[in-house]
Amino acid sequence: MSDQQQLPDVPTEAWAGVHRGPLRVGEWVRLTDQKGRRHNFELTPGKRFFSNRGHIEHDELIGREEGFTVVSSAGGEYLVFRPLLSEFVVSMPRGAAVVYPKDAAQIVAMGDIFPGARVVEAGVGSGALTCSLLRAVGPFGKVISWERREEFADVARRNVNQFFHAPEGETHPAWDLRLGDLQEALPASGERVDRIILDMLAPWECIDAVADALVPGGIVVAYVATTTQLSRYVETLRVHGGFTEPQPWESLVRDWHVEGLAVRPGHKMIGHTAFLVTARRMAPGETAPRKKRRPAPGAYGPDYLGPRPDGVYVEPVED
């Protein structure tokens, strides 16, 4: 061991979901083999981790500083680290599909989630996005997570509590997990919030509830998987009139292969996860200036059957 100064553990009151220092009993570790395959497990004294290259005693890992290589009984080499948030959410048990880390990062940045913010999200699904939101608002903020399916809420509760190392019977102090349908439950709660994140099949059904709950200047972020959902959601927001022009986008992340003279994009990437849309709540009674541009030809022609913003010119049916 070098004579480097040791940092104390991250304060428990920070609810960071991160430990420093030696690996301890009950913590999760992530082992990566020479082919890049990953294995996560909870450190338990006396237990063994088995792989196709023999086994490793948990006791060999407990008490060591993460960031080392361990050799299994059959000679396999494994890299040992604590899982990061971005690694935890893609390997944790799932009820519903999760928001991937690339999109969670966009939601936190473009949704401007800040320490102390009051945030509503629906649905909670498996709790992946919840972990990023709780990290961003910190222990003095509030994340109210609505979920209409109890079995998904249970999965999310387990995942979030595991990530934040919540002691038995406790949870992150900023988290309020509730059962219910957002479009009815949010108006009934009478709560006002800074940010609302919608990850569900039909976010357009929630726009009135969102408008009532968001403070002026507040941001609504929607995460939708298909172009038909994207269209319906954006047009319904426009028709509502109490929001700024919706901003839709998607993010594509591509790994690169960098080896000597072979420097090129990776062959594989996640082609599509979902589209994101942000819009800001106007003050009561205020409307945003209309876009000056005419809609693209055919945009709202006779084949268009969705919500139609006021004053949009309806093109005549051609013979």
Ligand SMILES: C[S@@+](CC[C@H](N)C(=O)[O-])C[C@H]1O[C@@H](n2cnc3c(N)ncnc32)[C@H](O)[C@@H]1O
């Ligand atoms: C794709 S999952 C959410 C995944 C979650 N964001 C994550 O990162 O793990 C969608 C969830 O929304 C829930 N849901 C759909 N409509 C809802 C509504 N109106 N109110 C509350 N929950 C809803 C579904 O039951 C489902 O669990």
